[in-house]
Amino acid sequence: MKHTIYILAFLVSGSLFLSGCKPNLDLINPQELSVDTYYKTPEELEAAIIPAYQAIVGRTQGGYARMLYYELLAPGDDFNHTFKWEPMYQDTYNTPSSDQMPVATWKDFFNGVFAANIALDRISNFTGTIDEARKNRLLGEAHFLRAFHYMHLCMLFGETIPLITDPVKSSDEYYPTNATAGQIYQLIIEDFQKAVELLPERSVLYSNAANIGRATKGAAEAYLARAYMYRPILEIGKPAEFAKAQVQLKNVIESGQYHLMSSYSDNFKEATENNAESVFEVQMHNGTGWLGDDLSDSWRWQEIGMFDGTGGAWWNLAPNKKTYDEFEPGDPRKFMTLWCDNGAKYTQIDGTVTDYKYWMAHLATNKDLYGTRKYCPDVQVADFDDGINDRLLRYSDVLLMYAECLNEAGDVPGAKKYINMVRARANDVVPSEQPQLWYQHSPGTIPDVDKLLAKDTVINGVRLNTIKNIIAHERYVEFCGEYLRYFDLLRWGMADPQWLEPLKKIGWTPRAMYYPFPQAELDNNSNLKGNAMNN
Amino acid sequence: MPSPDLLILGLTQDANSKVVGSSLGRTAMYSMLGRVTYNYDSKYLLTANFRRDGSANFSKSNRYGNFPSFSAAWRLSRENFMKNLTFINDLKLRGSYGKLGNSDISPYQYQSTVTFDHVWYYLNDIKVVGALPTMPSNPNVKWESQYSTDLGMDLSMFNNRLSFTMDYYNKKTEEMLVNVPISYAVGYGDNFPTLNSGSISNKGFEFAATYNKREGRFNYSLSANISTVKNKVLNLGNKNEILAGGVSPGGENVTRTAVGHAIGQFWGYKTDGLYKTEAQLEADKSFAPNAALGDVKFVDKNDDGILNADDKDFIGNPIPKFSYGFNSNFSYAAGFGTLDFSMIWQGSYGNDIYNNGRYWGEGMYHYYNDYASTLDRYRSQEVIFKNPVSGVTTVYPKNTETNIPRAILGDPNHNLSASDRFVEDGSYLRLKSLTIGYTLPNALVSRWKVDKLRIYIGGKNLLTFTKYTGYDPEVASDNGANGGRYNLVRGIDEMTPWGITFANSREVFLGIQCSF
Known part of the structure; x- marks a missing residue:
């Protein structure tokens, strides 16, 4: 037979669960839920706000858990990178x-x-039944957090970042373009304003302990004030709006929700988190396992805390000599902020109690730099991380911002009053500190503003003969390591270039005011133009 | 549990937790196949195939794909006019055309879902689980199709001692399934949507030849093969380029896939040696403000006096011009037993490798150990170094005739930017395996009730001929950061001290093969 013809026809079906007949091809993901059927109960709306908080920690750890402290601190004149991390360009x-x-x-x-x-x-389009106060609180949190995130992005990358106010709905929106001048600032202000209207006071919200750590009305007011004062950074060429900031800060002060802790160091300890001085802080948590198990911990202690060679610390970023010199004689904050001579002692995991002399003996280079004791435990544990919350906005900042606004408005006695509150607290006796430290036994000796003016001192080339200069000095020491110094210099410098001099001295140029847009973003998104640093 | 609808234990647990964890995914496929074959005297052969596939990876409206294919062959050696050519045993011409489908993507891409995995925040030190859509869905995702044409010839001659196979192929992939990068500002982080985006073509030749012969007790076979591929991107949806291959640290993209070019070409700055004179530095003062003698001189492609991404260019091709191999087997049977010997060689020619290992090994930006090659670094003057511990003094002479930049903490000139400095010729020829064996004579082993007893010794990767300076020119196929988008990121050597890729190891083995 020369001709052969085969005809085969058959059906094949396959599935993990079914066999024989046609399987079900409409499979749903058993691990996730459809966007269309989610967000249908108040509890599901509560779940929606959680990842907006988580971004502060950073899902890829570009938030306060790990990388952000380099980006916020390194460009300042107060911190230098050490020999431990090269190249670190944020500093240069x-x-x-x-x-x-x-x-x-x-x-x-x-x-x-x-x-x-x-x-x-989802919250504004929610059609189910929800308690009005709860809905307002959730909306307030969402506005607060969107403004918070945009404020950080704008401080770091400038106001030409994309403006996105709706969740992406179709693939047409995958490649957003640059925002135009003023758009980002306007969004930040409007969002914080809405948050002020919608959020409850701290005492109301935190009466339920499960809400501790959420944004409050006071946090929104204080951040709104900060945004008004940061305007020269957030909207290029525009002056700070001190008068508007003053109104918000006054409300925070008069709300009676906050007061200064009697001990300055309570602001940096895990045991005293979310205290009455804390207006807003990022909630870190260190689990029991290695590295806290779940990316909710802070690496700050390990990465930028203790000196090199001491119990395995990395010491990638360090306060410099200028910072050390900025503290007045008799200011106990110096020893609560820095690891330095005559200061606190550190106990290594092997039980060795170490001090400055020991550290210098073990340090080959960078002997003119210091350690950051702030947010750093005094005793090493067998892990890199800790659960200490970074206080992102403290009541003492509210007071000093208020003093600055009053001073701008010409109210010098008012300004002095609020600066003195901060300086008086700095002198408080601190019974819980290490026993060899003098301020545990007797108060600090920094004078009030009038006496300081009378002394007419010069610190790091700045003469403390004006309220503005004293505020600048006070902010430097009070908030050292709290991510404010570089941005203070920038916002003042936009109005008066003399404040840029300390930065220019170490290589800063106007071009380097912001970080470049990430090349990976520009590679993916050809609709977006970079900023000056990309050119 | 974030929702009573989810019945999976440990869904929101972190990876390190000792609490039980589990995961579940499902997939399903439904296929219908049909085939008709026609054969006339083994002279004319025709085959037609048809398949219809349904995949659960696509939505109802895009679920099914139809994939026909046809092939025909003509065995010339059975034609009368070939009868006189007796040295030809078989000669066949073949041709085929077909459409194939690809549905190989992660499941559920067409559905828009919220996830609970790793979505949490601590309030008052108590973990609160949240919900967030983390994957940009594509409701329209559908089958990728590949149209493939193949023309070939099979020839065997001289009592089947010598055989050739030749093929020309032309494959065109349409509606290619690609993880298309989107703006990070949209908020999905590194998760990209799977889109049917673009088309590519692959054309090339494949040749193989084998010769085998027995001469008395000596039996051998030799074979060689070579294949070429020419790849071209025809279309990439509306975006028309994909940058990928983010190398560590920092994730700088070192490949660019663009219309009109081959897929995954290396992308970066071109360089023009080092700055070796003050005059050069002075001339480039605004272009390279942080440069000093011995720093890399980057090329200002668009002459705008600024070094930025617009100056990047295609700097290499990871796809070989051809790849080839040789196999040989020899055996000699004698009274004392049988000796056998075999070798496999393989190689590729004309491909480049992006050697990112040199970022670390030749970076010289930190107090790290560096490759010995950095001894040849640029030194504008003699350096005398006295080791403070051992007291040994080392003199490093002035060295300006080199292409290795100076050592400088912090790399102010960004010498480490992705550039052609890291692109190397990846051609190689490698003795992939070699085996020598000895089989004991049957007469001897049958006494021990053994059918066959062979002792052998051999090795893998014993010899490599290459100019490539990295550990291994056979670069591992993927770097983790790109989620398996292999074609876009091939040829990137991420060998680092804490490596993502691993070199092929050289192996020597000794064995006894025994059958009863």
């Missing part, structure tokens, strides 16, 4: 667009914007 105003830190921060804060946008969209 030469950050390439391919640097690993800005890209993680960009992803995390925009992830937070997205989460806040989803929450706002």
Whole structure:
């Protein structure tokens, strides 16, 4: 037979669960839920706001858990990078667009914007039954967090970042373009304003302990004030709005919700988190396992805390000699902020109690730098991380911002009053500190503003003969390591270039005011133009 | 549990937790196949196939794909006019055309879902689980199709001692399933949507030849093969380029896939040696403000006096011009037993490798150990170093005739930016395996009730001929950061001290093969 013809026809079906006949091809993901059927109960709306908070920690750790402290501290004149981390460009105003830190921060804060946008969209379109106060609180949190994330993005990358106020709905929105001048600032202000209207006072919200750590009305007012004062950074070429800030700060002060802790160091300890001085803080948590198990911990202690060679610390970033010199004689805050001579002692995991002399003996280079004791435990544990919350806005900042606004308005006695409150607290006796420290037994000896003016001292080349200069000095020492110094210099410098001099001296240029947009973003998104650092 | 609808234990637990964890995914496929074959005297052969596939990875409206294919062959050696050519045993011409489907993507891409995994925040030190859509869905995702044309010839001659196979192929992939990068500002982090985006073509030749012969007790076979591929991107949806291959640290993209070019070409700055004179530095003062003698001189492609991403260019091709191999087997049977010997060689020619290992090994930006090659670094003057511990003094002479930049803490000139400095010729020829065996004579082993007893010794990767300076020119196929988008990121050597890729190891083995 020369001709052969075969005809085969058969059916095959396969599935993990079924066999024989046609399987079900409409499978749903058993681990996730459909967007269309979610967000249908108040509890599900509560779940929507959580990732907007998580972005502060950073889902890829570009938030306060890891990388952000380099980006916020290194460009200041107060911190230097050590020999331990090269190259660290944040310190040299030469950050390439391919640097690993800005890209993680960009992803995390925009992830937070997205989460806040989803929450706002779903909560405002919610048709089910929800308690009005609860709905307002949730909306307030979402507005607060969107403004918070945009404020960070704008401080770091400038106001030409994309403006996104709705969750992405279709693939047409995958490549957003630059915001125009003033748009980002306007969004930040409006969002904080809405948060002020919608959020409850701290005492009301925190009466339920499960809410401790959420944004409050006071936090929104204080951040709104900070945004008004940061305007020269957030909207190029525009002056700070001190008068508007003053109104918000006055409300915070008059609300009676906050007061200064009697011990300055209570602001940096895990046991005294979310205290009455804390207006807003990021909630860190260190689980029992290695590295806390779940990316909710802070690495700050390990990365920028203790000196090199002491119990395995990394010491990548360190306060410099200028910072050491900025503290007045008799200011106990110096020893609560820095690891330095005559200061606190550190106990290594092997039980060795070490001090400055020991550290210097073990340090080969960078002997003119110091350690950061603030947010750093005095005793090493067998892990890198800790659960200490960074206080992102303290009541003492409210007081000093208020003093600054009063001074701008010409109310010098008022300004002095609030500066004196902060300086008086700095002198308080601190019974819980290490026993060899003098301020445990007797108060600090820094004078009040009038006596300081009378002394006419010069610190680091700045003469303390004006209220403005005293505020600048006071902010430097009070908030050292709390992510404010570089931005203070920038916002003052936009109005009066003399405040940029300390930065210019170490290589800062106007071009380097912001970090470059991450190259990976520009690679993916050709609709977006970079900022000056990309050119 | 974030929702009573989710019945999976440990869904929101972290990876390190000792609490029980589990995960579940499902997939399903439904296929219908049909085939018709026609055969006339083994001279004319025709086959037609048809298949219809349904995949649960696509929504109802895009679920099914139809994939026909046809092939025909003509065995010339059975034609009368070939009868006189007796040295030809078989000669066949073949041709085929077909459409194939690809549905190989992660499941559930067409559905928009919220996830609870790793979504949490601590309030008052108590973990609160949240919900967030983390994957950009694509409700329209559908089958990728590959249209494939193949023309070939099979020839065997001289009592089947010598055989050739030749093929020309032309494959065109349409509606390619690609993880298309989107703006990070949209908020999905590194999760990209799977889109049917673009088309590519692959064309090339494949040749193989084998010769085998027995001469008395000596039996051998030799074979060689070579294949070429020419790849071209025809279309990439509306975006028309994908940058990928983010190398560590920082994730700088070192490949660019663009229309009109081959897929995954290396992308970065071109360089023009080092700054070796003050005059060069002076001339480039605004272009390279942080440069000093011995720093890399980057090329200002667009002559705008600024070094930025617009100056990047195609700097290499990870796809070989051809790849090839040789196999040989020899055996000699004698009274004392049988000796056998075999070798496999493989190689590729004309491909480049992006050697990112040199970022770390030749970076010289930190107090790290560096490759010995950095001894040849640029030194504008003699350096005398006295080791404070051992007291040994080392003199490093002035060295300006080199292409290795100076050592400088912090790399102010960004010498480490992705550039052609890291692109190397990846051609190689490698003795992939070699085995020598000895089989004991049957007469001897049958006494021990053993059918066959062979002792052998051999090795893998014993010899490599290459100019590539990294550990291994056979670069592992993927770097983790790109989620398996292999074609876009091939040829990137991420070998680092804490490596993502691993070199092929050289192995020597000794064995006894025994059958009863």
